[in-house]
Amino acid sequence: MAVTIRDVARVSGVHVSTVSRTLSAAHLVSPDTRARVLAAADALGYRPNRAARALSTSRTGNLGLIVADIANPFFPPLVKSAQAQARERDYHVFVADTDERPEVEEELVRSMAKQVDGVLLVAPRLANRVIAELSRELPLVVVNRRLRGVPGVLMDVGSGARQALDHLLGLGHREIALATGPHTAWTSREIERAAEGLAAERGVLLQRIGPNPPTEEGGRSAAEEVAASGASAVLAHNDLMAFGLVRQAAGLGLSVPGDLSVVGVDNSHVAQYCSPALTTVEMPVSAAGRGAVDLLLQAVGAGDPPGTVSLETGLVVRESTAPPRGVGAVD
Amino acid sequence: MAVTIRDVARVSGVHVSTVSRTLSAAHLVSPDTRARVLAAADALGYRPNRAARALSTSRTGNLGLIVADIANPFFPPLVKSAQAQARERDYHVFVADTDERPEVEEELVRSMAKQVDGVLLVAPRLANRVIAELSRELPLVVVNRRLRGVPGVLMDVGSGARQALDHLLGLGHREIALATGPHTAWTSREIERAAEGLAAERGVLLQRIGPNPPTEEGGRSAAEEVAASGASAVLAHNDLMAFGLVRQAAGLGLSVPGDLSVVGVDNSHVAQYCSPALTTVEMPVSAAGRGAVDLLLQAVGAGDPPGTVSLETGLVVRESTAPPRGVGAVD
DNA sequence: CACATACCTGCAAACGTTTGCAAGTATCTC
DNA sequence: GAGATACTTGCAAACGTTTGCAGGTATGTG
Incomplete structure (x- = not known):
């Protein structure tokens, strides 16, 4: 029913192999046959069957993009830019959501493996060992995860976290809490590391709260502990948690920023609209999406694993x- | 390199066709061979090649999901639920973003056509004629678009819009503006139709502003016109525009809701966090995603086009x- | 015991491409 | 004008599955 290469061959009076070459190695066919073939293809509305092509070339033209939670506002801009970049290179993108569950993540990679040329793991929750294992089976690029042997794009959230902490210290805060996210998330560990490092330098002790899920709900849970700790400021693992914190703090009779200063991470779209507008660490999410796709395609093409790309983050004070x-204020 | 059905056959000492049957028509093979085959498959870590399977069954096990703008907070929950529902049925989902460009939308459907069993068009911007044409080539389900012959899921935004307008009238507003979105969007026309219908009933004239792009930027543009119109309330095409409106209104010296009441549409995640928290029409987005996938799979399987499903919307006053x-207040 | 039936398995073609190889033709060089 | 060279094309195998057909063995029936 669908029009195949055979139909085009019949109509243009050449062998299928000639049609194939016209479409994928144009320089191997004479100008006039090419013209005839293209005319026929056009007239018939021919579109190559990518699955069939994949079968003989073992290149699918597809990529996988796996994220922990599409509804988390951190991800959509990344999905958008990755998908756009891929399309520009004539790739299609499978998008899958793991619901923050590592085992789903692994299963997804495995089930996609035969159907894609490579997979982008964004903020994976998987254990290093498993990621390394998977990356032996197909090209993998990780975003926000550092893993030797696996190319990756990192958003240097540590430097942003230090800026955030510096900002709080500058305002005069001394009792500062750190509302951590899943300990399987690289960003979470990175924020802790950077913040605690700087705190130590400045002779301040950080209260570590959590871990909690990186959601609004998680932020609410953290709020209780933060309040109990007596901290006057808190650095949250991401904007979503920060929103939850702000919300729940209000419920506990604490006003933000009067009684409690809150800093988020992501600078998601929401941060600028919420009340109070959120001071947050800005992540170069779109650039990361594009960069990750480029890296992945490079890995797919060349086979030699490119290295790790690091992108700057910054603090947006609101x-x-x-x-x-x-x-x-002190400074 | 990858393990194929042939390897499994060799190891378990049967013909490939037996392996194939074991995996896709288990009742046709004797219990003990089945056991042997499964053991071998398991030992080798065999995963069927879906592209190859697609070639002979002409069923790909993939769906396409096309949205206008992933970064618009309306879409992520829908993508999430659709993707989850599909995965439960063992389908993978291509997600693509059209950047609000109809011609990209068409091209995407065409380029996916051979690789998917059906496509979900969410809030398509395409002309009816084109959609109808495409739906003759492959199973299509539209979300938020009414089109005879094409199954669809509608969120009855009209009733929500009426509730919103009723709410504004109840508050005493008489000069009400309607900040419209793209006229190619069904929801936009539906909101206009419903709101203008109710306004006529109540003897009020609505100021139609726009169309503007359904983005924050679009909302900002609309703000100028709204201010010039002297309206005391405005119903925006979606939350994003509403945010832009609120923002720009502030820039023009109008406070919300003091000088201008603003109602959005979508009840996106953001609406509850922004300041002031946004009164908005709630859309059953997750349910729509799930429902659309079900509808699509039904269409794919049965071939008989199921009808249109309509979901309720409601007003959330903030x-x-x-x-x-x-x-x-009047009421 | 002969025959029909049910069950299980192998064979081979088909799905729509790509691609190495070989054959044919035209062009070039001396 | 002969041989070498460069282009262009067709042939057929291969990619990993599924599936209609036929053959084979066991089981059931009279």
Whole structure:
């Protein structure tokens, strides 16, 4: 029923192999046959069957993109840019959501393996060992995860976290809490590492809260502990948790930023609209999506694993941070 | 290199066709050979090649999901639920973003056609004629578009819009603007139709503003016109535009809801966090995603086009609406 | 015991491409 | 004008599955 290469061959009076070459190695066919073939293909509305092509070339023209939670506002811009970049290179993208479950993540990679040329793991929750194992079976690129032997794009959230902490210290805060996300997330560990490093330098002790799920709900849970800790400021694992924190803090009678300063991470679209507008670490999400696709295609093409790309982050100061009660700004 | 059905056959000492049957028509093979085959498959870590399977069955096990703008917060929950539902049925999902460009939309469907069993068009911007044409080539399901002959899931935004307008009228507003989105979007026309219908009933004239792109930027543009129109309330095409409106209104010296009441549509995640929290029409987005996948798979399987499913919407009143200046609430 | 029936398995073609190989023709060089 | 060279094309195998057909063995029936 569908029009195949055979139909085009029949109509243009050449062998199928000539049609094939016209379409994928044009320089191997004479100008006039090429013209005839293209005319026929056009007239018939021929589109190559990518599955069939995949079978003989073992190149599918597809990529997999696996994220923990599409509904988390951190991901959509990344999905968007990755998908756009892929399409520009004539690739299609499978998108899958793991619901934050590592075992689903692994199963997804495995089930996609035969159907894609490579997979992008964004903020994977999988154990290093498993990722390394998978990357032996097909080209893999990780985003926000550092793993030797596996190319990756990192958003240097550590430097952003340090800026955030520096900002809070500058405002005069001394009792600062760190609301951590899943310990399987590289960003979470990275934020802890960077923040605690800087805190140590400055002779301040950070209260570590959590881990909690990287969701609004997780932020609410964290709020109780933060309140109990008596901290005057908190650095949340991401914007979603920060929103939950702000919300629940209000429920506990704490105003933000009056009683509690809150800093998020992601600078998701939402951060600028919420009330109070959220001070947050900006992540170069779109660039990461594009870069990851480029890296992946490079790995697919060349076979030699390119290295790790690191992207800058920065702090966006808005309204959710202020000096603690009874203290004027210090810097 | 990859393990194929042939390897499994060799190891288990049967013909490939027996392996194939074991995996896709288990009742046709004796229990003990089945056991042997499964053991071998398991030992080798065999995974069927879906592309090859597609070639002989002409069933790919893939679906396409095409949206106008993944970064628009309306879409992610839909993508998430659709993808989850598909995965439960052992389908993989291609996700593509059209950047609001109809011609990209068409091209995407065509380029996916051979690789999927059906496509979900979410809030398509394409002309009816083109959609109808495409649906003759492969199973199609539309979300938020009414089109005879093409199964679809509709979120009855009209009733939500009427509730919203009723709410505004109840507050005492008489000068109400309608900030419309792309006229190619069904929801946009539906909102206009419903709101203008109700307005006529109540003897009020709506100021139609736009169309503007359904983005924050579009909302900003609309704000100028709304301010010039002297309206005391505005119903925006979606939440994103509503945010832009609120923002730009502030820039023009209008406070929300004091000088201007704003209602959005979508009840996206953001609406509850922004300031002021947005009064908005709630869309059953997750249910729509699941329902659309079910409909599509039904169409793929049975071949008989199922009908149209309509889902309820409702109004969520928050803080962005209030009586107009100098008027107490009427109801 | 002969025959029909049910069950299980192998054979081989088909799905729509790509691609190495060989054969044919035209062009070039001396 | 002969041989070498460069182009262009067709042939057929291969990619990994599925599936209609036929053959074979066991089981059941009278």
